[in-house]
Amino acid sequence: MGWLRHQRYLLDFIIASLLRRKGKNLGLLLVYSLIVFMLASVMLFTHALKREMGQVLQASPEIILQRIEAGRHALIPADYLRKIGRLRGVTARKGRLWGYFYDPAVRANYTLMVAPERRLADSEVIIGSAIARTRGIGPGDYLTFRAHDGEAYSFRVRELLASDTELFSADLVLMSERAFRVSQGVAEGWYTDIVLSVSNPLELAKIAEKLTLRLPDTRPILREEILRTYDSIFSWRQGILFVLLLGAILAFVIFAWDKASGLSAEERREIGILKAVGWETGDVLRMKFWEGAILSLMAFLLGYLLAYLHVFHASASLFEPVLKGWAVLYPAFRLTPVIDGLQVATLFFFSVFPYVVATIIPIWQVSVTDPDAVMR
Amino acid sequence: MRKSDPLLSLLALLAGLFLWTLAGSTRSPQAAAERLDPVRRLVSELGLSDPALFTEARYTRHLSQADLHSAFQDHPMALEHFPSGSLLAPPRPATHGRGE
Known part of the structure; x- marks a missing residue:
């Protein structure tokens, strides 16, 4: 119970700290969610389309x-x-x-x-x-x-x-x-x-x-060849979209890494003051862990849920120009929500874990040094 | 009310929606199959082999029926004319054994 109360106080403090740099943190959350949204949209769309093709084409001629x-x-x-x-x-x-x-x-x-x-x-x-x-x-x-x-x-x-x-x-x-x-x-x-x-x-x-x-x-x-053609085409297209997104993902990684690992003078001073007023290294680490975890978890959930709405309730309208090409006729269709747990787990791991790690390491380096040296 | 209450409520709501989407995909496979029944009947009746997703060119409309090299027919280094054709996977004769 005491541990839980301790974490709640830490959370209160983190929210106050995040709100002090509102613009910067909201900007990060927005870009972070957008990257997750794009990756999740491609993954959900391709998986659902592949599944639907597989089920329907079972009825095509042998x-x-x-x-x-x-x-x-x-x-x-x-x-x-x-x-x-x-x-x-x-x-x-x-x-x-x-x-x-x-x-x-x-x-x-x-x-x-x-x-x-x-x-x-x-x-x-x-x-x-x-x-x-x-x-x-x-x-x-x-x-x-x-x-x-x-x-x-x-x-x-x-x-x-x-x-x-x-x-x-x-x-x-x-x-x-x-x-x-x-x-x-x-x-x-x-x-x-x-x-x-x-x-x-x-x-x-x-x-x-x-x-x-x-x-x-x-x-x-053979029908198996038809099924295989579509399976490989959608995997290939998913791969191509990921490659196209790679530039955006790399830009984000650099941005997030810089934000998470490069501590500003203000943040260093904050840690120095916290240590000077009696905070332990463990408390400072826990605080920063929660900060990173909240931000990345929020970005993951927002990005994923928006992608879900986009793919299954807005007919994946952002992908329409890619699939349509120069065609005039394009079907209006709604995919059945089918989600591959492993894909979502992979997306979760790669979007939440690196950011939390990138936040913790520099903080640990600063928080183990003498508060007097940090504040100077 | 504490400062962390709205944030925790929001996170709980988002996490709940997330779990709902995961559960939703396994909740009603029967309903999903029924929704596809008219499409399957049409595919079976007409003997359809391809979806009408890419209608811009003949070989993109019926990818499974087209010659494997249709998208690269002008000359080996030609840039593909149609946008969806340029996203086609190159043929893999080694694994498919259907080289033409």
Whole structure:
């Protein structure tokens, strides 16, 4: 109880001392919190996005078969569906029709796709919410495409794809097979690629091997490769953002180190007076420890909580320009809060511990010397 | 009221919120999974392979479907044209074994 009361008195004293240099300490807290905010935002965003991609892409096709012509992705003949033959483990196979369309009206790229399950009429389309937002259109309105032969085709928007699927559907235009073939000039008997469903994931590698042997001009893309691509891309982007932030972090480290370790004449005098009025070295060290701990803990908590709000409640709007690039269409999405405890622990350790250590060492050097020498 | 009371209250509040965010991530995995259900259904129905995060170029829109060297197609030392393309990881044929 006595120890606790002792610490409370120390805290009262520290607050009075911090408030005496209000401007300087508030400035430090602000910059410190900002650095934690940036690092935590990158960490939380990347982790949540990686997790979400991993969960959603589990539903993507087990194998996508592309035909390669002169090193580039080319249309695949429908005949290949027959040529694949009977493969043990393959439960379904079908050709997919999809492509891109550049809309000069809004300078955006759309992804056109045939969706047979939606039973669309040849003059109807279903569009993603980002297209509707950008073009200012809705169900019942018309969307006009300039086809491959220069003809203009108008499609009535039957409905919009649900806005909670925007992360995957922002730029999609779903249409009937005939509308796609006529407007894009894809002849009957050709597909963009072929998708295969496989019930046992252990057989995937073997099936992919058989496919490349039977159809040597094709490239099978496995779901595991898709998942790995996204995992590595977000890790790489997180790394790049950290490198970009490195300059700011180093500037802060120098600033904080200078502030924490370089004692001003006023602070030296303060320690001298405290020792002269009877404070022990241990008390002075404890006081400075609390000072450093309060400041860094406060900065960590403020920075982290702001980052949490930014990523999970403000759609990580500061990262939008980085991810968007020059794209016109960008999905509005809200990530599920998923936090990696180890990452947060690492951030906590590296943001709180060094500052506290940097505060204690010079104080210890001063507080073990004679008060008379310190005050002179 | 002592001088340290407001500070300790503020720290306790911030620490409480911090713990709440940590607990929140494990609190409702079921609800999180349900929230993703419509997206998973759409991905499964259309056989989607990529998110619509980077729509500025073909190879950034469908990163998993593009040729591995698409972002570096002009010549080996070319600066990438699109901002998101310049953030792409270079291909790693040694680990992926999919060099083209």
